[in-house]
Amino acid sequence: MSRILCLLLLVVPTFLDAQEFTPPENKPRSPREEQMTFRLPKGFRIELVAAEPEVVDPVALTFDAKGRLFVAEMIGYPNEGIGGGVIFSGRVRMLEDKDGDGYFESATVFADKLRLPTGVLPWRNGLIVCNAPQLMYFEDTDGDGKADKSKVLYEGFDLANIQQMVNTPTFGLDNHVYAVCGSKGGVITCPEKPDFKAVSLRGAGIRFNPDIPGSLQITSGGGQYGLAQNDWGDWFVNTNSQHLRHIVLPDHYLARNPSLAVPAVTLDIPDHGPACKVHRISPFEAWRVERTTRRAGGVDSKRFSSTELVPGGFVTSGCSPLVYQGGAYGADFEGVVFICDPANNLIHADRLEPKGATYVAKRAFDDCEFLASSDNWFRPTHTTLGPDGCIYLADFYREVIETPLSLPDDIKKKLNLQTRDRGRIWRIVPEGHKHTKFPDLSAQKGIQLISELESDNGWRRTTAQRLLFERQDKSVEPRLWEILFNPPHLFSPARIHALWTLHGLGLATPEKVSRSLAEDRDPKVRLQAARIAESFLDNERLRTRLLERADDDSAKVRYQIAFSLGAIPNPDAKVMAALGKIQRKDAGDPWTQVAILSSIGKDGLALLEQSLANKELRETTDTATRAFLNKLAQLVGSSAKDDDLVRILPTLVPQDGKIASWQVQMLEGIGLGLYQGGRSLEAIWAKPSFAGLAPLFQQAALGARDEKLDPAERVARVRLVGFGPAKPALETLPALWSPQQPQEVQIAAVRALGTMNDPQVAPLLLASWTSFSPAVRREAVETLLAQPGRVKVLLAALKDAKVQPNQIEPARLEQLRKHPDLALRAEAVKLLAGAVAPARAKIVELYRPYLDKPGDPVKGKMLFQKNCATCHRLENVGVEVGADLQSTLPNKTPEQLLVDIFDPSREVDARFLQYLVTLNNGRIATGLISAETAGSLTLRRAEKQEETILRSQIDVVQSTAKSLMPEGLEMQIRPEEFVDLIAYLRVAGRPALEKRK
DSSP states (O other): OOOOOOOOOOOOOOOOGGGOOOOOOOOOHHHHHHHHHHHOTTEEEEEEETTSSSSSOOOOOOOOESSSSEEOOOTTTTTSSSSSOOOOOEEEEEEEOOTTSSSOEEEEEEEEEEEEEEEEEEEEEEEEEEETTEEEEOOOOOOSSSOEEEEEEEEEOOOSSSGGGEEEEOOTSOOOOEEOOOOTTTEEEEETTTTOOEOOOEEEEEEOOSTTTTEEEEEOOOOSSSEOOOOTOEEEESSSSSSEEEOOOOHHTTTTTTTOSSOOSEEEOTTTTTOOOOOOOOOOOOSOOOOOOTTSSHHHHHOOOOOGGOOBBSSSSSEEEEEOOOSSGGGTTTTEEEEEEETTTTEEEEEEEEEEEEEEESSSSEEEEEEEESSOOOEEEEEEEEESSSSEEOOOOOOOOOOOSSSHHHHHHHOSOOOSOEEEEEEEEEOOOOOOOOOOOOGGGGHHHHHHHTTTOOHHHHHHHHHHHHHHHHHGGGHHHHHHHOTTOHHHHHHHHHHHHHHTOOOOOHHHHHHHHHHHOOOOHHHHHHHHHGGGOOOOHHHHHHHHHHGGGGHHHHHHHHHHHGGSSSOOOHHHHHHHHHHHHHTOOOHHHHHHHHHHHHHHHHHHHOOOOOOHHTOOOHHHHHHHHHHHHHHHHOOHHHHHHHHHHGGGGGSSOOHHHHHHHHHHHHHHHHHHOOOOOHHHHGGGGGGGHHHHHHHHHHHHHHHTTTTHHHHHHHHHTSOOHHHHHHHHHHGGTTSSOOOOHHHHHHHHHHHHOOHHHHHHHHTTGHHHHOHHHHHHHHHTTTTTHHHHHHHHHHHSSOOOOOGGOOHHHHHTTTSSSSHHHHHHHTTTTTOOOHHHHHHHHHGGGGGOOOOOOHHHHHHHHTTTTOOOOOTEEESSSOHHHHHHGOOOHHHHHHHHHTTTTTTTGGEEEEEEEETTOOOEEEEEEEEEEEEEEEEEEEOOOEEEEEGGGGEEEEEEESSOOOSOOGTTTTTHHHHHHHHHHHTTTTHHHHOOO
């Protein structure tokens, strides 16, 4: 694709004192005036499709088969930033272009008295509407353009964050409707099917057949607002700052192997990173400009020019990805992903390049965006593909689109956040485009719709498939097979839609699917054939074809084959051999490795034995292969019988008496699997049949103490020691958390001790309490609070003043006060009666006067490294657990930073909430939920310490409603130091801002 240079127009607002903030007059433009503000690549122009009063506050668009445009109007936004409360101002409008001139002059309220609609999708003679907490169906039965029939398909969707409610219903290739459900999701029920088992959707999405009540299934999630599918069948989502994410691992594949612990299912794919720089051409809103940068006497104004600290220019409101498959823009644009960013008044574009099972997304344009406006009121919230192959976009057209939750109180009072009764729909067309009246596909017969499958316009192909599926017209079968097997001039999307249409009509056969899998020249078609083949794997010929595709030239096809082989019932040695072949060919792709592991079922032991028998494989130094073998060993450890372990473990015994790195990794994997499976490690190693393994753990203990070894190698050996017999662990681990050891070794030693169920654990930790650094002490507290017996010892230490309450984070003290064991809870309440956490609002007010004082960034950097780097990364220091500071700092005023630091739970994003997870054995683990799958849940804590827990071991999952960021930093940061920290955070944004310039 050609790369285009653009001129950036940066306009600096007048500097005002925030204490006397009055927003400057910012008048709206007429549609014609706004049109003049747009910048597009050469060869494109933008046209007005509709405007107020015909459309107001549009957030989602869809075309039905008749070519009518349906618009979800979220008139009630922002509703204090949440989706709750009594609100019925939302609407769905139906727009029509009756004269065919391209402007939709007719507007009818199709459905009103909605809450906050966030998505629309045609279905049969009506419309599916996301209207949290409900997912609804509306139908116009009398033809007047107004819905007179409605029903609730599902309900219970979460309302906590208005930007993460159920949204973007999308018809998928597999004839199901998919939707995004945000971070919290909700607990979903089906009114049409009372016996439907409620489904918890935390961190997940959904798919369902609208015609079948109760057909809703969980899909892998990871998105906030927006959903898109490409012709490989891959799904893409985003969050406000992670502008493009690929959902790599489908939930239904992971569900079949409940012992498989997976720490992530999505991947941020842009090579320019999340929260990337964007080239806005609009002036920065006055309210966004940080207050202290506008003070001539401030320390920062002396160091830097005002433009260096102007906020904005980074993705902070990414939403509504669209994979272009329209055929109207030329081959260079096919497959390009367009992402809205309403805060920056633009649409960003990324080009996908395959990388193994996934992609790398690269900027489509080096120095500009696909679409940008100099009008601050331009707010692109959603894009959709039209019947003409052009992109149609919803323009919310408001002066302010920010959620109230992220606005300082004094500024919020001065801004008009409510509806301005405006909205526009725009169409982006190539030069020379002439509008013609859209065809009415709903009036076409089946054989006519088949021809639409051959269109280069993805909207026409998808609409035709949907109509054929809805009608269940089997008379089209011969023509569909003709598309599949007589395609000398036909491009692959037609064959993909034909395959899935046949499957949806119940006409696919194993013989024909086998032929597509074996013969089709396009890997995209072969991949879809592999997915459909899973319905027919009792057919021997089709199984053979599937096995043969383990050698496919396409990495993405091999990835799918690794999943599809897992659908073969009672897999034999041929299946294991095919999986092994893929494993070796794609050893460097961790996603394909997970696909293989999802498919091995109960035969993980056989694959592990096969791997250990291969000297080159077992002793490999390739990081990805070793990670795969470690994960395979975990699966074996969690499910294998003792007799099987007795058979395989001797192969890990070193012949020369020295344990090698690969043996450490394999044994550590087996030990972790045993632990995750809830089995007693002490009981395992105490059995006579395992007595011969004791020297291995002794060797691991020696290596863990060896300061000449690389810290990463030592950490691996520390973990192994923790999964071994008690004696070497209790003798070795306490010496490794001394202050002289590397911090990662100290933390690993504390965590390793925590895996043991020994009464000495708590006393050993408390014996070193005073020497622990804050990071190590945090992990020690996690270990102490994990089991009731250890909590009892900790409370005794508090009673004897060996531990002071102010040495434990307030959230942890609250955990003690609310402990599920009533006796421990009562003791904690009594002991901590004097340790009442001060009201956060009072602490904020105590520090507020210091916002006006100058600080020293050098000292502030030291404070950051000491107190913040455990969860935040800045200037290549620290670990990224919480919010991405590099992108958020330029948009934060000192007032907002003050609240974030000392009252972190006031406006916490659901992604950074802390959870308590109680296991079946009574152990309690904490952290933010970084990933969820059908079989596991991953918790992340400070220092990016992660723990993946099998669902089979979980009893209860509870949200604390608190941020992972701890309260009580006033104990570590005095007011006179706070000014230094603020000064550093301000200065630290400079490199990113220079990149924007």
